[in-house]
Amino acid sequence: MTQLSVLDLIPVRSGQNSGQAVAASLSLVRTAERLGFTRFWVAEHHNMPAVASTSPSTLIAHFAAQTERIRLGSGGVMLPNHAPLAVAEQFALLEAMHPGRIDLGLGRAPGSDPVTAYMLRGQRTTQDADPAETFPTDVETVAALLGSDRSPATEPFGDDQPGVGLNIRGRSYELKATPRVATAPEMWLLGSSNFSATLAASLGMAFVFANHFGASGIEQALEIYRSSFQPSETLAAPRTFLTTNVSVADTAEEAQLVALPQLITMARLRTGGALVPQLTVDEARETVLTVAEQDSVLEQSRRWLIGTAEEVEGRIRSYASQYGVDEVMVSPAGAAYASDPIDATPSRERALELLAARFPELGA
Numbered sequence: 335m336t337q338l339s340v341l342d343l344i345p346v347r348s349g350q351n352s353g354q355a356v357a358a359s360l361s362l363v364r365t366a367e368r369l370g371f372t373r374f375w376v377a378e379h380h381n382m383p384a385v386a387s388t389s390p391s392t393l394i395a396h397f398a399a400q401t402e403r404i405r406l407g408s409g410g411v412m413l414p415n416h417a418p419l420a421v422a423e424q425f426a427l428l429e430a431m432h433p434g435r436i437d438l439g440l441g442r443a444p445g446s447d448p449v450t451a452y453m454l455r456g457q458r459t460t461q462d463a464d465p466a467e468t469f470p471t472d473v474e475t476v477a478a479l480l481g482s483d484r485s486p487a488t489e490p491f492g493d494d495q496p497g498v499g500l501n502i503r504g505r506s507y508e509l510k511a512t513p514r515v516a517t518a519p520e521m522w523l524l525g526s527s528n529f530s531a532t533l534a535a536s537l538g539m540a541f542v543f544a545n546h547f548g549a550s551g552i553e554q555a556l557e558i559y560r561s562s563f564q565p566s567e568t569l570a571a572p573r574t575f576l577t578t579n580v581s582v583a584d585t586a587e588e589a590q591l592v593a594l595p596q597l598i599t600m601a602r603l604r605t606g607g608a609l610v611p612q613l614t615v616d617e618a619r620e621t622v623l624t625v626a627e628q629d630s631v632l633e634q635s636r637r638w639l640i641g642t643a644e645e646v647e648g649r650i651r652s653y654a655s656q657y658g659v660d661e662v663m664v665s666p667a668g669a670a671y672a673s674d675p676i677d678a679t680p681s682r683e684r685a686l687e688l689l690a691a692r693f694p695e696l697g698a
Contacts, residue, residue: 335695336654339373339663340366340686341409341546341577344387345596345679347612347670352386356393357677359386362666363397365683367404369690370697372661373437375409381450384599384612391424398432407437409542409577409663410524412444415454418472419509422479425519436519439542440476442469442530470533473523477537479509480518521568527551531559538566540573546665552576556657575661576653579638581668582685586641592681593640594618594631595669601630615681616672638667643688650689664689 342362346355363374376393379385387393390408398406406428411421421438429436444451523534526544528551534541541559543552556574563572581593595613598621602609605626613621623631639646650662668681690696 335660336651336693337372337661338650338689338693338696339375339405339575339661340371341375341377341663341665342387343377343379343385343665344393345599345612345669346384346386347595347679348610348614348617349672350611350676354677355386356396358679359393360397360400361678362682362686363401363404363406365686367401369686371404371686371690372696373405373407373663375407375437375439375663377409378412378415378441380415380454381447383610391421391428394428394436395431398428398435403435405435405437405520406432407520407522408439410439410441410522412442413440413469413472413476414442414444415451418475419479422476426480429517429519433517437522438476438480438519439522439524440473441524441544473533473537473539477521477539480521518568525555528555528558531555532562535559535562535572536564538564538569540569542575542577542663544577546577546579552657575659575663576657577663577665578650578653579634579667580646580650580664580685580689581638581640581666582643582646582688583668583681584642584684584688586645589640589642589668590635591615591619592668593635593638596667597631597634597638598623598627600634601627604630612669614672614674615669618669639664643692646689647692 340362342359344355344359346352366374374397376387376390378387378390380388390411394406394408413421425436425438520540522540522542523530523537524542524544525531525534526547531541531543535558543555545552559574560572565571581589583589583592592615595615595618598618599612601607601623605624607624607627639649650664654660654662666682666685668679668685670679670681674680
């Protein structure tokens, strides 16, 4: 039994503005919910013309207000960009509005270039501590502010719940994320290294290896996480799932074709090429790639799950078995044709429909 979820970067394509890109992703969320997918996460990226997913909390609020069942979350909030209290209050409020449906995934990477990261953090001097270095403490702070040291399923929050104790100018303060609610968001630690796996294990948190980045080391990271996991009040045993890029269509040739624009975007990102809005399928077919870009497209194609629903189903189930997970989060990479509606991406929705037909356990 393998459950499926969705990861979305809110791609912006040629001729499309950010509002239209968000509308296309809202259509994708609704499709995922209709088909029984477990959760839908949005990532945090900045200063990228091909990505509109800059503020996960804002997107989650928008999507949650227009759906009923599917879990909404961040994959992830890049914690070094934000004050822990701001993150805790945003997700406490989301949980208050949509109880039992909110996930908070936290990551250590900036999700942007160094200048943008500097501006986001609001650092005032070069002597300010690198937020990545304070990440473990900041994760614990968010958890404490959200009250995740208590079981959200059985124990309501109250005024006596501990928060974070501070001493400022000789005065003691007890700080809690507000509003106080009866449930807490599910917290997940995201990463593509042994560092994140070790931290998640030591804190007794759920962990997701960012496999869709194409990073190596997933086997070792999961082994470290599972073997060194320390049970916490909110999680008694290790919990993880697998992420992967997919392109699924009625034929393998079509799946490869609609994946090409995103493959080119990633190739340019990795080789220092110009970052522009995602090409349409029509534009991608006419694009002449450099040798380095061609090599990157080929290398990524081997890692991604591209093909018919039957082919991709087999690889998803094989991955789930190999890594011992009962949930796989897919990032649908299908791009749009020039003739497609400006506020939808039919190829991505079609990919979810084709996959759902091969996974009757969805929604069970």
